[in-house]
Amino acid sequence: MIKCDLCLENLSAYVDRELPENKIEKMNEHLKKCDSCSKELELLKAIVSVCEDLTEDLPESFEASLHKRLVAAKESVRTKQKKGFDLRLITQVAAGFILIISVGIVLRFGLPGGMKSMSDNSAPESVQMNDGSSTLAMTAQKAETAKGAMRSPEVTIAGSQDLQKQDEETERTMNDKMMFSVAFTENINANLEMTEGYDTQVRIETKDLAQSIENIIAIDEKLSSSDNENKNKLQGTMFEYGGNQEEPVQVGLYYPNGEAWHMFLSELQVAFPDMVIELVPSEEEKEHIRIIVKKLD
């Protein structure tokens, strides 16, 4: 028969009918014989019955004022989208002019020393740029540090229409792939920052998965910036792992601001120098760093 402490530990789950059948039988067995636990059970049921009855009605004006806010939100999103489109168009046109002027200068005065090897008969239509143009301003910072999906695009100078097309294509590539990795060779601060709508995904490969999770818990504890929320999640992951899971272990952590986020990633980098960082679109409302730990054979 189970003991009182185990019974009390499971009492809430018993009341909520969240225990498996075999545990319910053991609990019933104990509760029949133990007056003290039975009294606790009655008290708990009484509290739960009152808790279930605590809902209050909506304030009278609720729906009307919510409607106004939804209309305002829709309008605000529309305005932002329009502004974004206008800004992009202006940037594209400006970039087109800059490129045309640059090409004009190159044709008029020739290439600077370092670039003389480029064919002199390159007509404007076929001059190749080696990096993203300023039309990619929106994604330039990410493109600089990205690899894989975000290879530096080769832009053919043929007026702003093509540039716009290239821009759209690059954006589409980003949306399709929805991910771009960061070449993680320098300081995190120099390469990466918290980006609206994106989470930071960290991939770690390790021979000792349990130890790695413990190391991550230690780092989080050291920074203690998350009201134990991250610690609980990490310990939950540890509990789920159980030592024999073949699939990679995944946990989403929340850091309230850029500073805490940086500190955590920097510490993590020290512990796991080979880790790979990627930016991925946010899936959870409250998940800033997603860690995937894979066990190596």
Add this chain to the structure above:
Amino acid sequence: MDEDEKNLVEKSAGGDIDAFETLIQSHQKKVYNIALRMTKNPEDAQELSQDAFVRAFIAIKKFRGDSSFATWLYRITMNVCTDFLRKRNKASVISIEQSVYESQQTMQLADNEPGPDEISEKNQLKKLVKEAMDLLPPEHREVLILRDLLDMTYKDIANTLSINEGTIKSRINRARENLKKVITSRSELFQDYVVKLNRKGGDS
């Protein structure tokens, strides 16, 4: 997600406010009550629950149906509330000893309030439990709200809060332990209620 809900989600993603309002109709009271129990204040609760709906309306394009719409919406609500509490810097964890002390102070004040003849016993009990719940730390309040007010399973609570189910189980148990400590320290009213409930006979 049933076809009607799917259809409403799609229309909402296209900016259809009417569709979104139909979609959230059955969730409004629940979302408001989550915010009310989290913030302990009707004005903040109205503001935050509406924040949650506005956020959901803007973000619904990203909703991919991996979880139920309700789970997704309650998750947003909880995040809005916990962010608010964090910012307000009132999310400090109160020790149970302190809670008991504070509740005893409240109890002395309550003696001057209208007696049982004027307020029904049930209402007094509700007030007692509500006040006790308000003394709990936010992470305990949130699991009790989702479990007892919204009648969610442990699995759904785990999904909503992105926390492991085992942690939810122990957290609910601890939260109720703490709630019980505060309540029993406050009044014999509850003991009487338990006795009455026993006479009627509980079914689980």
